[in-house]
Amino acid sequence: MVSLEDVLAVAEGRRRAILSTTPDFRQRIAKGNVFLERLLAEDGVVYGVTTGYGDSCNREVSAFDLEQLPRQLYTFHGCGLGEALTVEAARAVIMVRLVSLCRGVSGVSIELLERLVWLLDHDVIPVIPEEGSVGASGDLTPLSYLAAVLCGEREVLHDGKRRPTAEVFAEHGLTAYRLKPKEGLALMNGTAVMTALSVFAFARTTYLAQLATRITALSVHALNGNPYHFDAELFAAKPHPGQNKVAQRLREDLHAPESPRNSSRLQDRYSTRCAPHVIGVVEDALPWWRQFLENELNSANDNPLIDAEQGKVMHGGHFYGGHVAFAMDSLKQAGANLADLLDRQLALLVDARFNHGLPSNLSGAAPERASLNHGYKAVQIGASAWTAEALKLTMPASVFSRSTECHNQDKVSMGTIAARDALRILTLVEQVAAATLHAACQGVELRSQISNTPLPDRLADFLADCRQIFPALGEDRALEHELRTLCDLIRQRHWNLYDA
CATH class of the missing domain: 1.10.275.10 (Fumarase/aspartase (N-terminal domain))
Known part of the structure; x- marks a missing residue:
């Protein structure tokens, strides 16, 4: 196998x-x-x-x-x-x-x-x-x-x-x-092309689910959020395995093993509170995406097939990429939801009405320079654009079968188009992740300046590694190069985020 x-x-x-x-x-x-x-x-x-x-x-x-x-x-x-x-x-x-x-x-x-x-x-x-x-x-x-x-x-x-x-x-x-x-x-x-492209889509989505979890932990801390939204007993009541895995990772990132009797901070907004329920869909879908794709990979999928042992030629339709198409169409939707989640977190981080005391647009400029500097304002606009494009591409490709080849191929899978769509969506998700990661690192540092609250060990180590790649944002600067670098590192699976 x-x-x-x-x-x-x-x-x-x-x-x-x-x-x-x-x-x-x-x-x-x-x-x-x-x-x-x-x-x-x-x-x-x-x-x-x-x-x-x-x-x-x-x-x-x-x-x-x-x-x-x-x-x-x-x-x-x-x-x-x-x-x-x-x-x-x-x-x-x-x-x-x-x-x-x-x-x-x-x-x-x-x-x-x-x-x-x-x-x-x-x-x-x-x-x-x-x-x-x-x-x-x-x-x-x-x-x-x-x-x-x-x-x-x-x-x-x-x-x-x-x-x-x-x-x-x-x-x-x-x-x-x-x-x-x-x-x-x-x-x-x-089905070699659609399956090959799906291998990359699967690997990138697997990594993005982990990265979205780590960015969520940073966002919760930066927003002075409630870390007990991810309580183990709470999630035992809704036992989707992948969803519970995400909640556990967030608990460990935020050093929140047990909920107090009654939290002082009651309910955060859904983009942080419900992050396990969004990212968990990906984690729970990964095993059956793998089953579909590895079965396809290890199959004979041309026509006709030759059975030398039985002495016969078998005519069929194993070239049909329906399983790959279904896996990729569903992966598109789950992946685009990661972009939407992170985009909403970024919107909270930059908005002084909702970020619980952080500077508007996460600007790190000195107070006397506040009128000239706009921090992450344009980055959030860009993330919104990338998210919208990702969501637009989630239309299932498999439902657009076209009759071809003089109606011999009258029902086709569109699996390759679904896989190509998935890769484009994942590129956009990676861009949103890069933008939100850049901003969330800024947010946790600004939070520390305001409240003198230490960053949990895992997040502190991760932040230190990020600061080797890009500095904090003080005076406004063009961030394109830094965002492109982050996109490349995300695609290369640069950070070892969580144990399997």
Whole structure:
């Protein structure tokens, strides 16, 4: 079983992909290809091998043209548009496709699997446009760029440069691969792109849930809030595990193990009091998102599948990305709610009517300079804009199925669009998190100046680390560079926030 973290490690260059050398594995792969060759010799007709594709499946291809058929498939699908996937995302695509083909029911050869590993080992990565897939029959158009690169065509990213594939292969002494009968279809007819993008979405959301918890703790302290809103007995009465995990983290961050008999501060506003109920949705959804995505990752999801043991070809629809689409559409909503939560906390922090004695807009300027300085006023406006955009993108992609390919693909998943939407939303969430983190650090320091209240140990250590990255805001300064740096660090999972 390959995990999401395994794919992420290969994508980020922290781990190598190595094919098994066991005889059982090699024989299983070889059997499928041998059976397919025998079936061709005995029956003469196999979908996608001796026929056209999709609604052209009734068109038989002459023996003279059979070797040309896989090239035709990736050639006419070479119409992707939009930005190219990042190098890490494209590496993840290769890895995800490799995992699926290693199931041994796709009718491919061991040589094809070795070529995929070679691309990863030598960091020769296909340039893959991100737009053009409806998520069934899988990610045909973007995966055509992987098939074409194996055959020495189109372009790759290598040593930080975009170059013709043939040129890079020549430098490495590698000849173009010649696709065997079903290998073009096996490479392209699957869910590798949407699954690969979902790996990143899952990892980023996991981290953002933890970071949102830490920022909430800072906000509660800065707002002189009630730390006993996260009481263990209180949360035992509503036992969602993830929600309780968030409450426990907040208790530990704020040094609030037990509630007093009757709190002096009764009820904070919902963006802090109900933070476990918002962040907890993410924490409770993570296990089933993982189940959906890891099942997809470890599946054979092309068509048809080749069962060499039973001696049959199985036609179906495993290329359909419905589970990925559903996971990503729900992740979009849960993720955008993190942005909304943090945006509301930031709005409280900057507003002198609600921040319990902090300066307006958290300005750190001297009193005589107050009329000239505006602190985090514009940062809060920016966070509001980023939050609004994130919320706007939460419309489910999966409900926008379109009939395509002469109504052969008449119900499609839109899983790749859902995954792309999720990544864009998460970028916006990270921007809101960066803004609120910057302001919350300012807020807790200003609170200490006002009340001389010590910061709990965890928060003090975290603040000290943040102050190595950006200073407190005294006189107004442009914060774009600092916010971009924070966004980069968030995406790199810079802080080790909580134990798993």
